[in-house]
Amino acid sequence: MLDPVLARIDADLPQAIQRLLALLRIPSISTDRIHAPDCEAAADWLVQDLTDMGFRAEKHPTTGRPMVVGTAGEGRRHLLFYGHYDVQPVDPLALWDRPPFLPEVQDTAEGKVIRGRGAADDKGQLMTFVEACRAWIAVHHKLPGRITMFFEGEEESGSPSLIPFMEAHKDLLRADLALICDTDLFDRDTPAVTTMLRGLLGEEVIITGPRMDLHSGMYGGAAMNPARVLARIISALHDENGRVTVPDFYDGVEELSPELRAQWDGLGFDQTSFLRDVGLSIPAGESGRGVLESIWARPTCEVNGLSSGYAGEGFKTVLPSKAMAKISFRLVGQQVPHRIREAFRAMVRSMVPPDCQVEFKEHGASPASVMATNDPAFEMARQALSDEWPRAAAFTGSGGSIPVAGYFKTILGMDSMLIGFGNDDDLIHSPNEKYDVRSFHKGMRSWARILAALA
Template identity: 85%
Template sequence: MLDPVLARIDADLPHAIQRLLALLRIPSISTDRVHAPDCEVAADWLVQDLIDMGFKAAKHPTSGRPMVVGQGGQGDRHLLFYGHYDVQPVDPLNLWDKPPFVPEVQDTPQGRVIRGRGASDDKGQLMTFVEACRAWIAVHHRLPARVTVFFEGEEESGSPSLVPFMEANKDLLTADLALICDTDLFDRDTPAITTMLRGLVGEEVVITGPRMDLHSGMYGGAAINPIRVLSRILSTLHDENGRVTVPGFYDGVEELTPELRAQWDALGFDESQFLGDVGLSVPAGERGRGVLESIWARPTCEINGISGGYAGDGFKTVLPSKATAKVSFRLVGQQDPLRIRESFRTMVRAMVPADCTVEFRDHGASRASVMSTANPAFEKARAALSDEWPRPAAFTGSGGSIPVAGHFKTILGMDSMLIGFAQEDDLIHSPNEKYDVRSFHKGIRSWARILAALS
């Protein structure tokens, strides 16, 4: 049953590219109210495309941008596919070689690419699954499993409507397994199934001392300096081995299994090149941990910004009234973000001296997502991907956070399988975003294989 579907995908690729170009022409920027009508247009386009294929599909209004839900196929196996049709703003516009919403196929030294905002993040990725479904229906007049597609229009603006919509539509969305296409290949020839996503805690710390900025000549040595206090606090967040010192921070952190460590070692990841590409040479995380393990499977504490006093041109001898730092924690395993937040705040409060006060500002908290590869579906999908690409697929981690995977687990009670075909040079969120035609083509073929394997 699969071979004629793959042949159909190959023959239909020029038309699939044209359909993607049509979707890319819609400037569905969710963060800009001016483009709210364009998000409606993009949602309508997807609804109609799904209906034309044979899905039962509808646009669902929210307090923000609409959701699109389509249902098709039959069978005991029920799969939910998630993607997002909204895109990042295009600024700075002057750095684009071509208008961002006039997409085109270009020949480059690395091969043919589809250039335009949203080509990789996430319209091109979303359409790989849609086109795989189209091919199955065209050849067999049905899908090999029951499929629900769920397209969001606010992923690039924090997904404010996502959780309320999911909570209100559990019956509509709950399936056996969620499929998400918003991630990368490991390298050009190695597909990946992301099974670990780090969680996140964001904290802003404000230390206040004197009620106004002071002249450092008149008050220096006598008055407390909030920058000095804050610097001392921040300097204690890591020990000499790079471990985070917040009490209880490592509760819930698990070691890699030997099987997963062996799989990561077999990827041939070049730590020197990874660091060298950004002008660095020495790993700076926990001593004794490799770079891949550090960014995929270990928690971190990072200082993302510091402000206070005078930082403009020239010099100003001032003792500031306030000093501020923004600190983020990336979480893994079963770490509890709320416990870590409170432990961090307790630690900071204990280090604030007399004549200073501390204020904390909450910038979000989410748990890590860890998918159980013991579920047979994961190995079936890995084998299907391996059949399509030059190198075997790998179970990988991600240093970032994709909150929807956690929401699928906590709200709908199902695991997520994150499979994407983006390249690290796709320039997502940047000018001149692109998606390789090879990624688009083999991505469609990959989903066709996965649908067959999981059904």
């Protein structure tokens, strides 16, 4: 049943590219209210496309941008596919080589690419799955199982409507497994099934000392300097081995299994080149941990911003009244965000002298997502990907966070399988975004293989 579907995908590639170009022409920027009608238009386009394929599709209004949900097929396993049709703003426009919403296919040194805003994030990725389903229906007049499509229009603006919509439509969305296409290949020839997503906790710390900025000649040495207090707190957050010193921070952090470590070791990751590309040479994480393990499977504490005193041109001998730091924690395993927040704040308060005050501001908290790879579906999908690409697929982690995967688990009670076909040079969120035609083509074929294996 699979071979004719793959042949149909190959034959229909020019038409599939034209459909993607049509979707890319819609400037569905969710963060800008001026583009609210364009988000409606993108949702309408998807509803019509799914309907034409035989899905029961509908646009669902929200307090923000609409959701699109479509269902078709029957079968033992029910799969939910998630993607987002909204895109990032295009600024700075002057750095684009062509208008961002006039997409085209271009020849490059790496092969043909589809150039335009949203090509890789996430319209091109989304359409790989849609086109795989289109080919199944064209060949067999039905899907290989029951499939629900779920497309969001606010992913690039924080998904404010996502949780309320999922809470209100559990019966519509609940399935056996969620599929998400918003990630990358490990390298151009190695596909990946992302099975670990780090969580994220954000804290802003503000230390206040004197009521106003003071002359350092008159008060230096007599008045407590909040910048000095903050510097001492930050320096105490890690020990000499790079471990985070917040009390009980590593509760819920698990070691890699030997099988997963062997897979990662077999990827041939060049940590020297990884660091050299950004002007560095020495890994800075926990001692004895490789770079891949550090960014995929270990928790972190990082300072993301600092401000205090005079930072303008020249020099000003001021003793600042305030000092501020923005600090983020990437979380793994079963770490509990609110417990870490409480432990961090208690640690900071214990280091603030009596003459200073501390204020905290929350900036989000989400736990890590760890997929149940003992479900045979994960190995089946990995093997299906391996059959399509030059190198065998691997179960990988992600240093970033994709909150929707956590919501699928907490709200709908189902795991997510994250499979994407982007490359590191796709310039998502940047001018001249692109998606390789090879990624688009093999992405469609990959999903067809995965559907044959799972559904």
